[in-house]
Amino acid sequence: MIPFARLLVRRIALLIALLATVFVVVDLLPGNTARAVLGRDATPDRIAAKERELGLDRPLPERFWNWISGVLTGDFGHTARGRSINDLLADKFPPTLLLGGLALTLTVVASSVLGIWWAARQHTAVRLLQPATTMAAAIPEFVVATLLILVFALAAGWLPAVTITGRSGFPASPDMLVLPVLALAIPQIGWNTRVVRAAMVDAAQAPHVESAVLDGISTRAVLLRHVVPFALPTIVASFATTVGMVLGGSLVVETIFNYPGLGAVLAGSVADRDVSLIASVVALSGAVIMGMLAVADGIRAWSLRGRG
Template sequence: MSVAALVLRRLALLLVLLTLVFVVVAVLPGDAARMALDRNASPELLAAKRHELGLDRPLPQRFWHWLTGVLTGDFGTTVRGRPVSDLLAAAAPQTLLLGGLALLLTVVAALGLGMCWAAKPSGWLARILQPSTAMVVALPEFVVAALLITVFSFAIGLLPAVTVAGSSGFPARPDMLVLPVLALALPHIGWNTRVVRGALGDAGRAPHVEQAVLEGVSRRRLLIRHVLPVALPTIVASVATTVGMLFGGALVVESLFNYPGLGALLAGSISDRDTALTAATAAVAGAVIMAILLLSDGVRAWAVRGRR
């Protein structure tokens, strides 16, 4: 498939996602105008607010108006009158911090564990990693988060379960990042550890590697100099896919830990029935994930060409 076809397919999927977001928020019980006003607001004031927010227009017209604005860089305003772009700009750095730390932990842990597993496939560490990585891969982020909170916050009292934002907008203390980062990273560490181990195992059966073994090359040098370069394209493609998955998972984890990022912004927008803010947050997340998946597709294509 050509690059243009891949881009068009990803854009079509993003458009479908935004359409679904708009429709789902619109059919949820509640009224954005009532959320923005006092509960005792008069019917006249409520009708005026609905007209101001464009809620009296058909849903397809509202969606088209919002979409054409996004194409010109205008994400609109929230039901409370704040520019959506300002809220996104304030929340995005926190999500990038959380996702960046989780990605760093994922890459370091997966490479280290996967290489140890490949070096000693019958050792004690391999016997631990075989079931444990399968278990964490099967658990979604919100289940991992709930388990971490139960153990480290409620049972031990070692780490905070709730994030408190400081004056800068970031978490007030570094230890408030530990549980959200772990909840986000652990499933991906499990998956990428298995990918690294499998890629190294496949690369270890290459003819030049077998020749190096016959020549008496040490196990460490064999792994780093001969096996890892062959396995690297597969590992890089897995990590590229993980970046997009981390960004999507961050939206869930942030809501659970009250982390001040895009996830909390998304949860608040749904609570307010704010379709513009909800769709804008989904658009940013979807665009980032789409770009990462395109990068992953490119890495896979490069790896396939490199093996021919």
């Protein structure tokens, strides 16, 4: 089996193990799914009937097997309230992908520019970027979101603090995306800027780079032809990891800004102890992350070609 296929199988196995863990953890949470759906006034007979309807009276391994078997055929099943999970994900996942995609794009562009500039002009930029990136990377997304709302929405009044959903299911106006995207991107820009800078500095110390400088090649050509290709594997790996961080952070940021994505869906599913819906969100997010990791593996393999 080729290394890439072996790596893919390993990642799929890890994802399945994670989904099984989700089932176990949700089953251990206090509360009852049937009671959460029917309300506090539900009689014991109605609760028992609802449990049988949802399959909660069956052993946990059997419930997980039934769900994962459906997922393999493209059927995520139904929520505890009876709605198709496929339809729910089709409605709510695209806005989350839009938010995460914009935040990832901003992260890649900003951290690449800042990291390369920092590496090229270490003595002039280090005093500003070192504390700034450390602070940005250390602050959680929900704190950044709160600060952005206080400054740009409440104090300045420039941008809306709450997202209004249009008929398409997406935010009604583009300016409603600005603060959520910034809240997601700022911590990741701080971290990735430092990674890009470190990778560039390490690559610049390679012998072939010193030879290129001694040969009189321009700084720009040395940077683009000799430094960036050698720094690319580390940078791409960091950006690939950022995908998971952005998707995870988006669920929190969406709740703060009332954004029409998976954040509210996940919060409601936890309140209902709806393990099928929670696992479906995890599975879909995991599939996206695995896809981005595969792209990163391809870029890394391309950048490392001929070095062996």
